[in-house]
Amino acid sequence: MNALINATLFPPKKLRVATTSLAGCFGCHMSFLDIDERILKLIELIEFDRSPLTDIKHCGPCDLGLIEGGLCNAENVHVLREFRTHCKILVAVGACAINGGLPAQRNHLDLRDVLEEVYQTEPGLSHGGVPNDPELPLPLNKVHPIHEVVKVDYFLPGCPPPADAIWKFLTDLLAGRTPTLGHGLLHYD
Amino acid sequence: MKTSNSEVSVQANAREARVKADRPAETKANNIFQLDGEDIPFRPGQTIMQAATHHGTYIPHLCWHPDFSAHGSCKLCTVKVNGRFGSSCTIAAQPGLDVENRTAELDDKRRTLLQMLFVEGNHFCPSCEKSGNCALQATAYELNMMSPHFDMFYPDRPVDASHPDILLDFNRCIMCALCVAASRDVDGKNIFYMGGRGLLGRRVHISSESGKLADTDFAVTDRAASICPVGVILPKRKGFAVPIGQRTYDLAPISKQVRDTTP
Amino acid sequence: MSDTDMIDAVVERHHRDGARLMQILRETQEQLGWLSPSTLTAIAEAIAWPRAMVEGTADFYSFFHTRPMGRYRVLWSDNITDRMLGNTDLMQAMCKKLWLEPGRVSEDGLVSVDTTSCTGMCDQGPAVLVNYRAITRMTPARVGEMVGLIRSEMPVAEWPAEWFSVDDNIRRKDMLLAHDLVPGQALAAALERGPEKMLAEIRDARLRGRGGAGFSTGQKWETCRNAEGNGSNAAHYVVCNADEGEPGTFKDRVLLTSHADLVFEGMSIAGLVVGAKKGLLYLRGEYRYLLEALESALATRRAAKLLGKNILDTDFEFDIEIHLGAGAYICGEESALIESLEGKPGRPRIRPPFPVTHGYLDQPTTVNNVETLAASCLIAAHGSAWYAQHGTEKSTGSKILSVSGDCERSGIYEYPYGVTVRQVLEDCGASDCQAVQISGPSGICVAEGEFDRRIAFEDIPTAGAFMVFDETRDMFEVARNFAHFFAHESCGFCTPCRVGTTLVRNLMDKIARQHGSPYDIDELFKLHRLMQGASHCGLGNSACNPIFDTLNKFRPAYEHRLMSLDYEPAFDLDAALSQARQMTGRDDAAAHLQNEAEA
Incomplete structure (x- = not known):
């Protein structure tokens, strides 16, 4: 496996990787875990910073940031900016990060109508009105893919990207090759 | 000019x-x-x-x-x-x-054209019945399109579910006008026509005063019902029939099916 | 008369001919105010066309309405020259007085106010169209009076006549505008020569198209003449392209106002040469006000045996019809114009075949610019040798320029080809000029160091627009105005132009909102490279020209607007929380997002 490391580009210290899920379903993270036993090889090459796997709350300086999900609220924007500030390479992982995905299908509706429908008109949830606790992040008028807000270096499509695609992508990247997926690994669904 | x-x-x-x-x-x-x-x-x-x-x-x-x-x-x-x-x-x-x-130069241009098509419509592959059999998607795979690149337009386009057997979802329309040609040249019905102007205006017009497909003599057996290269014209009650892995472009890239598939 | 009877009468007047759909739609709309779904159905049935095709045409043109648009429809010409004359403030004032948002119809269905592409009144703007009648020289006082007339529902026909006056503003005449031909003189000379010798004269005069591309008129006529008609309705046609839509151009308007006979006579000469019996003049919808005068000029010519059968007592038969466009720049492209003449959306055809072999109704058709046809009369009357003495080796004769913008005397200037930009600037009284946009947005932006360049096919070819910008003008805003123009006028047929023109417009707006970065400038260059090669027609191919030229020659105008060196979003993130703030009533610190450069 050490052969994969391009010693000049990546000195033999572990690559620090952060991951997060913004407006996503954690499906991309689950698919990441589907690399199964290969994660043992991977863990020789990388160490995790902020990630649902570590429970580290804030991202420190990292080599690689993997972003699942698009931007549907203010919190998503803060997290994305934190990642962009600290990660040398930022990757949009999965359909939602890349084109907004399922959450973006609310974009042809006015957010005010959505909130009104959910919290005021619809029976069941209508008791308290639209939640206004300052602890809660406010939703954005529209859902955005992450490349509309920060510069994104790589894109890894799929809903979710298959484990083999994630593995191919990461091993390419770790070896200093521009990642390519090819037939069977590149898909949008 | x-x-x-x-x-x-x-x-x-x-x-x-x-x-x-x-x-x-x-x-x-x-x-x-x-x-x-x-x-x-x-x-x-x-x-x-x-x-x-x-x-x-x-x-x-x-x-x-x-x-x-x-x-x-x-x-x-x-x-x-x-x-x-x-x-x-x-x-x-x-x-x-x-x-x-x-060539790299031409494929770069083509990738940009595909990105333009992806951002001008609403192409959400995971929830599209055509996924895996879609020429737009397969061509984007062929050209290694990894992202839409541009800001998304998220247009507001109508869905026409009025017809008993066919659903029209214009969110996915790429303005190829194949349905227009099929309805005109094969079916002899002239049910579709590309009219309107520009990014917002250009659309497929349906030949009825209501603009609804149900108010035309369109039939599921029409050539136009099966010509759409993307997921606009779809038969009802027949979604996701082929499992992932066995769909047209799961089997081989579009470039390897030149004689076998019609786009 | 009921709506049905009215529609019947219109359709009947046009012989239930689908090819005349544009005229049927316009006349119907003039009476009913808009084109309702049932109106379109009735028209489709009457001309036996699929309904979707009729709707497709009605939906394509800016001046047709498939929704009610108000009894008064005010459209402000929005060329950069109108902007420089203050149209934005005037329109805003008008909307304020009418309690109206631009583009919306007032609640009582009385009035709507919006912008439209250049109406060809650049030398006497700011200009408006009210119910498609041209009005020039808008002022704050005129806006006030106009609002009063609209409120009191005074019919437009009874508005002050001086508002509708359109001046020729001819500042410099040369061989064409100073001609001394009487009606019939050039045609008689052509008839005497006969078609073959007349064609030889045109060829020997080396006449080239005045629409900008400069194709050899002789070659065009010869190919058309030699092409055989197709099918049972075989015929040849002459089409005069008077769809003068390139922003900043208005010389055809002046030719049709004061030299209509010369234009009609040129069409007749073309008809003689190519073997056509019918000519069609495609007049842009913005020049609707010229229609009656042109029709009466045609009637006069018929009475004088200059049109119709046995013209000037020969066997030559030729007549001319006028078709009105309805607000679509793309129809200036000859094959789109022909589509429009056939009642369809103005979508450029796949070429080949070219109109000279397969044009109007699939028949050999020569499409020529107004000025080209007029110039052919000079050649008929005075001969090619005389004509070719004027101008330059590859650009014989003269060119009429439409001069507007920052100069003391805007208007019409005719020069022999070869005149320098500097000479024109001197003659029109332009001081402190920083740039001239020649041949409109699709043409070339010439900066100060290039003012010794010449107007000629050898150097700067032009359809005639000559817009002057002095040192106070912001060339970024000039280019942004043009980017909006192209996004509005793209026909939407091909992917690169349909999507690309909107992407370019959005990027320019992003930079204008000071959200831009060098990344966005790179994107503009990339779109330029794509659209220039891959587009279906000249519109898409040239849509980025003004961006490319100004980025190269006035780059600081872009750079000083850039927000940062890093990638920046196109939208305001804090504003993107506005609806949630409104619904929750929150205004705490967490209810806001700072934009990156401030963060």
């Missing part, structure tokens, strides 16, 4: 091509042009696209279909003919043409 001088010369070349194509059949040995260095034989009157497809060589395309006259709108089939850009679906083949097809 003016035409640029370079366009005039392209037109002059193309006119020359047409004149030659209209001549009586020349000896077969002469009817060969070069596509990325490969010899492509052609019959006089064929376009570059027709000859290449007949030969089994893939030129990316979306609005072209072998059964219908060229529409020439998607521009995915843009090639360089003797150094000049042109649509291979409309340029007549002629002996000795030097045609560039799958």
